[in-house]
Amino acid sequence: MSEFKSGFVSIIGRTNVGKSTLLNNLIKEDVVITANKPQTTRMAIRAIANRENSQIIFIDTPGIHKPKNKLSETMIDTTWSSLKDVDVVLFMIEATSKDVGKGDTYILEKLKEIHKKTILIINKIDLIKKEDVLQLINKYKETYDFSAIIPIEAGKRKYADIVLDEIEKLLKPGPRYYEEDEYTDQTLRQMAEEKIREKALRFLDDEVPHGIYVEVESFKNRKTKQKEEIYDIDATIYCKRESHKGIIIGKNGQMLKKIGQCARVDLEKIFGVKINLKVWVKVDPKWDENTQILKKFKYTN
Ligand SMILES: Nc1nc2c(ncn2[C@@H]2O[C@H](COP(=O)(O)OP(=O)(O)OP(=O)(O)O)[C@@H](O)[C@H]2O)c(=O)[nH]1
Ligand SMILES: [Mg+2]
Numbered sequence: 001m002s003e004f005k006s007g008f009v010s011i012i013g014r015t016n017v018g019k020s021t022l023l024n025n026l027i028k029e030d031v032v033i034t035a036n037k038p039q040t041t042r043m044a045i046r047a048i049a050n051r052e053n054s055q056i057i058f059i060d061t062p063g064i065h066k067p068k069n070k071l072s073e074t075m076i077d078t079t080w081s082s083l084k085d086v087d088v089v090l091f092m093i094e095a096t097s098k099d100v101g102k103g104d105t106y107i108l109e110k111l112k113e114i115h116k117k118t119i120l121i122i123n124k125i126d127l128i129k130k131e132d133v134l135q136l137i138n139k140y141k142e143t144y145d146f147s148a149i150i151p152i153e154a155g156k157r158k159y160a161d162i163v164l165d166e167i168e169k170l171l172k173p174g175p176r177y178y179e180e181d182e183y184t185d186q187t188l189r190q191m192a193e194e195k196i197r198e199k200a201l202r203f204l205d206d207e208v209p210h211g212i213y214v215e216v217e218s219f220k221n222r223k224t225k226q227k228e229e230i231y232d233i234d235a236t237i238y239c240k241r242e243s244h245k246g247i248i249i250g251k252n253g254q255m256l257k258k259i260g261q262c263a264r265v266d267l268e269k270i271f272g273v274k275i276n277l278k279v280w281v282k283v284d285p286k287w288d289e290n291t292q293i294l295k296k297f298k299y300t301n
Contacts, residue, residue: 002053003173004053004054004055004173004174004175004176005053005054005055005168005171005172005173005174006054006055006056006057006171006174006175006176006177007054007056007057007086007087007088007167007170007171007172007174008057008058008059008085008086008087008088009056009057009058009059009086009087009088009089009090009167010058010059010061010079010082010083010086010088010089010090011023011058011059011060011061011090011092012061012064012079012082012083012089012090012091012092012107013063013064013091013092013093013104013107013121014063014064014065014093014094014103014104014107015038015039015040015062015063015064015065016036016037016038016040016063017063017092017093017094017123017124018034018092018094018123018124018154018155019041019060019061019063019090019092019154020032020033020034020040020041020060021034021154021155022090022092022121022123022152022154022155022163023047023058023060024155025154025155025156025157025159025160026047026049026056026058026160026163026164027047027048027049027058027183027184028160029047029183029184029270030266030269030270031045031047031183031184031186032045032047032060032194033194033195033197033198033201034198035198035201035202036202037201037202037209037210038063038065039062039063039065039072039075039210040063040198040201041060041061041062041063041075042062042071042075042297043062043075043078043296043297043298043299044059044060044061044062044078044079044081044082044299045059045060045184045185045186046058046059046060046184046185046186047060047183047184047185048177048178048182048183048184049164050176050180050183051164051168053168054168054171055174055176055177055178056164056167056168056171057177057178059082059086061078061079061082062075062076062078062079062297063079064076064079064103064106064107065103069288070288070289070294071288071294071297074294074297074298075297077298077299078297078298078299080110081299082299083110083114083116084114084301085301086116087116087117087170087171087172088116088117088118088119088147088167088170088171089111089114089116089117089118089119090118090119090121090163090167091107091108091111091118091119091120091121091146092121092122092123092154093120093121093122093123093136093140094122094123094124095122095123095124095125095127095128095132095133095136095151096124096127096128097136099139100139100140100143105143108143108144111144112144117147117170118144118146118147119146119147119148119149119150119163119166119167119170120140120144120146120148120149120150121150121152121154121163122136122137122140122149122150122151122152123152123153123154124153124154125151125152125153126153133151137149137151147166147170148166150162150163150166188219188231188271189216189219191267191270191271192216192219192233192235192263192267192277193214193215193216193235194214195263195266195267195270196214196235196237196259196260196263196279197209197212197213197214197237198263198266199258199259199260199262199263200212200214200237200248200259203255203258203259203262204247204248204255208239208244208247208248211239211240211241211244211288212237212238212239212240212244212248213237213238213284213287213288213293214235214236214237214238215235215236215238216233216234216235217234217235217236218232218233218234219231219232219233219234220232221273224274228274229273229274230273230274230275230276231271231273231274231275231276232276233267233275233276233277233278234278234280235277235278235279235280236279236280236281236282237256237259237279237280237281237282238281238282238283238284238287239281239282239283239284240283240284240285240287240288241283241285242283244283245281245282245283248281249281256279256281259279260277260278260279263277263279264277
């Protein structure tokens with residue numbers, strides 16, 4: 001039998017290219033949130049893929065974008081910091097790019113500085129013609145000595161093994177760092193906060209969802225009279241303005257109800273227990289300058 005391999009792999013790229021979608025596919029669990037909005041991922045989240053002959057620890061990272069405030073500066077800093085500790089980098093771009101754009105050029109410059117084994121992932125190939133993928137591959141080949149270049153659709157199962165196989169080839173022999181049943185370093189509390197934020201991102205428009213922050217105030221488990229396990233979760237959505245609060249709550253509370261219900265359904269699937277979820281909305285215009293909150297988005301290893 002071949003020697004057991006292990007290693008750490010960061011997934012980086014511009015915001016909204018599909019990094020978190022790929023991670024969920026590689027892990028085969030709904031472990032990180034995704035949305036068709038930029039800056040969905042706010043911190044480095046680890047997720048573990050256990051294979052027959054290897055264990056791969058992935059780090060999902062916030063997408064690279066032009067920082068607008070302290071929060072985005074912290075997020076981007078987290079992405080670059082995550083690269084220090086990894087063996088392999090997955091650099092994801094969108095197939096719809098006609099050329100190596102400004103944002104991707106910036107990322108490539110950073111990659112050249114850190115000089116790690118890097119796989120280029122070209123995502124969303126469903127959106128373009130095959131010939132255009134080949135052109136893009138040729139353009140990118142000239143920019144960096146990639147270990148592999150893989151065109152994919154991040155959410156499609158058939159691509160997960162292709163990506164995992166390529167990563168495995170680049171790993172060195174190493175131990176199993178995590179137990180086989182562990183698939184993320186997130187706490188249940190964090191996962192609940194993220195799920196609520198995901199629903200807010202998906203259902204709300206414009207600047208409202210980007211100005212929110214979710215905190216679980218209380219997380220308790222108990223047994224019902226029928227001896228069924230249940231989690232009681234109380235959470236607050238913080239937003240920056242009174243007008244945003246009205247939008248999040250919605251007419252007759254409909255929007256907040258929808259966010260809560262959809263988050264609950266997903267969380268019941270993930271945790272495998274019944275959940276009683278209550279969500280409130282509060283205004284805190286300066287939450288994104290609060291150092292205690294920003295600390296949560298910093299990279300820790
Ligand atoms: N058409 C198409 N859409 C995709 C594909 N992969 C991901 N998406 C969509 O792209 C959007 C962004 O996906 P995410 O996985 O949240 O992107 P991300 O790179 O993690 O984004 P940030 O966390 O904001 O940096 C979502 O709406 C996905 O459904 C794909 O292969 N094809
Ligand atoms: Mg993401």
